[in-house]
Amino acid sequence: MSKERVLSGMQASGKLHLGNLVGALRNWVQLQDNYDCYYFVADWHSLTTGYSDPSIIKESTKDILINFLAAGLDPGKCTIFIQSRVLQHAELHLLLSMITPLSWLERVPTYKEKQQELKDRDLSTYGFLGYPLLQTADIIIYRAKYVPVGIDQVPHLEISREIARRFNYLYKEIFPEPEALLTEFPKVVGVDGRKMSKSYENAIYLSDSPKEVEQKILTMVTDPARVKRTDAGNPDLSPVYQLHKIFSSNEEIEEVAKGCVTAGIGCIDCKKILVKNIFKVMEPIWGKRNELLNNPDMLYDIANKGTEKAKKTAEETMKLVREAMGLL
Numbered sequence: 124m125s126k127e128r129v130l131s132g133m134q135a136s137g138k139l140h141l142g143n144l145v146g147a148l149r150n151w152v153q154l155q156d157n158y159d160c161y162y163f164v165a166d167w168h169s170l171t172t173g174y175s176d177p178s179i180i181k182e183s184t185k186d187i188l189i190n191f192l193a194a195g196l197d198p199g200k201c202t203i204f205i206q207s208r209v210l211q212h213a214e215l216h217l218l219l220s221m222i223t224p225l226s227w228l229e230r231v232p233t234y235k236e237k238q239q240e241l242k243d244r245d246l247s248t249y250g251f252l253g254y255p256l257l258q259t260a261d262i263i264i265y266r267a268k269y270v271p272v273g274i275d276q277v278p279h280l281e282i283s284r285e286i287a288r289r290f291n292y293l294y295k296e297i298f299p300e301p302e303a304l305l306t307e308f309p310k311v312v313g314v315d316g317r318k319m320s321k322s323y324e325n326a327i328y329l330s331d332s333p334k335e336v337e338q339k340i341l342t343m344v345t346d347p348a349r350v351k352r353t354d355a356g357n358p359d360l361s362p363v364y365q366l367h368k369i370f371s372s373n374e375e376i377e378e379v380a381k382g383c384v385t386a387g388i389g390c391i392d393c394k395k396i397l398v399k400n401i402f403k404v405m406e407p408i409w410g411k412r413n414e415l416l417n418n419p420d421m422l423y424d425i426a427n428k429g430t431e432k433a434k435k436t437a438e439e440t441m442k443l444v445r446e447a448m449g450l451l
Contacts, residue, residue: 129158130267132165135183139190140326142311142319150306152195160201162264166390167207170255171434190329193411198425211437215260223256223286231255259283262301264437269304277303295447309369314343316362329408340398345390358383363394370400
């Protein structure tokens, strides 16, 4: 019995960090054993907001591919590819743009939210408005049944379901309506207490050296009430404690919480425990990253083979689409 297909990607807009590892990559690694998984670098999507300076895309694409493999994605179990190398995505995006009402795109929640968030950029372009349409093409061209998302992202998947439904109604039943594969994504805080993000410059990157990781953690903000070592604090106000809840054992979490409340442990000692536990997570990734950095031919070979497989699958779908739309 063939496995059900899963599709997901990451935008090539910067280096991957601990939040990406915990929020997505770890889950992807688990999924590859039970599903037919397609994972890609979304380099075209980077142009929707970063079109004026695409210089970051090349290095970001390489970094993402390295981290995909370093985190445990196995090209023998899943298909890893680069979006822009599969031109069928663009063809399907164009054809879907002919049948998608403008109002559907304008009501996507992130359309106005990102315009407010990124006021320093001119986002009055079709590429930005049509982002969900390209995203839909990415998903349905592989006729994926599932897309791993958090509960807050389910509304964003709904437009893909609507577009697939509209195509099937107008022409022929080709596309399954993609379903959310609900995943619990823990919020990973950055070194300043906000959500870890490239745009906030508060991230611990998978490409950071051990020294850089340690320095970032040791300089993290904590509970502002703990001015002196003898001052008691509230662990819930400390971003360091939030990271402990993800990376430390239950015993250690209890130990640092009690130590904070009673001033039985200093902030530096608390941070050193966190450093030790994040190193446990990062060390195998660092080892694999170094192996790939020293053997770029292996990386390119994996990307090329995955992209060729993705092209073949995408072209099979496009033949059905062209026939259904009378374009042969």
